[in-house]
Amino acid sequence: MKANELFDLTGHVVVVTGAASGIGLATSQVVTANGARVVMIDVDGDRLVGAANSVRPAGAGVDTVVVDVRQGGQVAAAIDDCVAKYGRLDCVFANAGISGGPGFGKLDGALEAASLELWNNCLRINLDGAFHTMQAAAKHMKPRRSGSIVVTSSVAALRASAAPSYGYHAAKAGIAQVVRVAALELGPHNVRVNAIAPGPFKTNIGNGRMHTAEGAALFASTVPLGRLAELDEIKGLALLLASPASSYMTGAIIPVDGGTQA
Numbered sequence: 001m002k003a004n005e006l007f008d009l010t011g012h013v014v015v016v017t018g019a020a021s022g023i024g025l026a027t028s029q030v031v032t033a034n035g036a037r038v039v040m041i042d043v044d045g046d047r048l049v050g051a052a053n054s055v056r057p058a059g060a061g062v063d064t065v066v067v068d069v070r071q072g073g074q075v076a077a078a079i080d081d082c083v084a085k086y087g088r089l090d091c092v093f094a095n096a097g098i099s100g101g102p103g104f105g106k107l108d109g110a111l112e113a114a115s116l117e118l119w120n121n122c123l124r125i126n127l128d129g130a131f132h133t134m135q136a137a138a139k140h141m142k143p144r145r146s147g148s149i150v151v152t153s154s155v156a157a158l159r160a161s162a163a164p165s166y167g168y169h170a171a172k173a174g175i176a177q178v179v180r181v182a183a184l185e186l187g188p189h190n191v192r193v194n195a196i197a198p199g200p201f202k203t204n205i206g207n208g209r210m211h212t213a214e215g216a217a218l219f220a221s222t223v224p225l226g227r228l229a230e231l232d233e234i235k236g237l238a239l240l241l242a243s244p245a246s247s248y249m250t251g252a253i254i255p256v257d258g259g260t261q262a
């Protein structure tokens with residue numbers, strides 16, 4: 001089988017949350033470049049317009065919907081509207097997320113300093129928001145007996161480090177376990193559920209911390225490849241999980257991390 005058959009998304013409808021920036025934008029770019037229509041969802045309406053314009057020339061249609069993933073009703077309405085409009089939903093990337101605090105770079109004192117407000121908001125976006133997205137997608141995928149749900153977890157789900165916050169570790173580990181449970185439940189319905197666990201990528205997360213020399217050095221020091229990832233480096237795995245090439249993969253938490261798990 002040729003690569004273009006394995007990874008072809010012609011006619012597919014893909015929803016991406018957190019699509020206005022970073023990993024969600026790169027994901028939107030790669031799925032449209034391979035034939036899919038994408039519905040780009042984000043809370044930041046201004047940035048979403050610019051992001052959609054950068055995706056449009058690459059491929060098929062692009063829709064945008066302003067949604068706060070903390071609000072389950074908004075997520076469900078956006079996904080219901082997508083299915084009503086296009087009659088199918090092939091893949092959802094539950095990707096929207098925040099850092100949940102500055103991270104510390106050293107652990108001593110981090111527990112006492114952790115803000116409960118930041119902890120709660122991090123769990124509401126990174127855990128509840130992804131869960132709302134999974135629920136809304138499964139409702140449509142189950143009866144159709146087809147679909148791929150992809151959650152953006154993190155290497156922070158797989159091992160502890162001083163770089164991200166306590167809330168971030170908790171949310172990303174929590175959603176990874178939700179992915180495994182949902183894979184068990186939805187497998188018999190031929191709906192696959194997997195998570196991507198990125199290492200440090202050069203995105204706008206944490207108020208652009210990854211773009212500062214200090215932030216980049218802190219995160220790069222945790223990576224055997226010795227550098228942060230470029231946005232293009234998420235595209236291979238995102239396309240794999242959206243495409244027929246991953247038809248026997250479910251319940252997996254897959255690192256793209258420059259070797260941090262080694």
Ligand SMILES: NC(=O)c1ccc[n+]([C@@H]2O[C@H](COP(=O)([O-])OP(=O)(O)OC[C@H]3O[C@@H](n4cnc5c(N)ncnc54)[C@H](O)[C@@H]3O)[C@@H](O)[C@H]2O)c1
Binds near residue numbers: 097199201
């Ligand atoms: N960048 C990294 O190093 C890294 C590593 C591991 C995991 N991740 C995860 O990748 C995902 C994408 O983050 P990114 O690094 O591309 O950051 P980013 O800040 O560049 O993009 C995140 C997007 O999510 C959106 N968003 C935030 N809160 C939202 C909400 N309540 N509702 C809807 N949209 C919301 C933002 O507006 C933004 O467009 C997140 O889940 C993040 O935790 C990132």
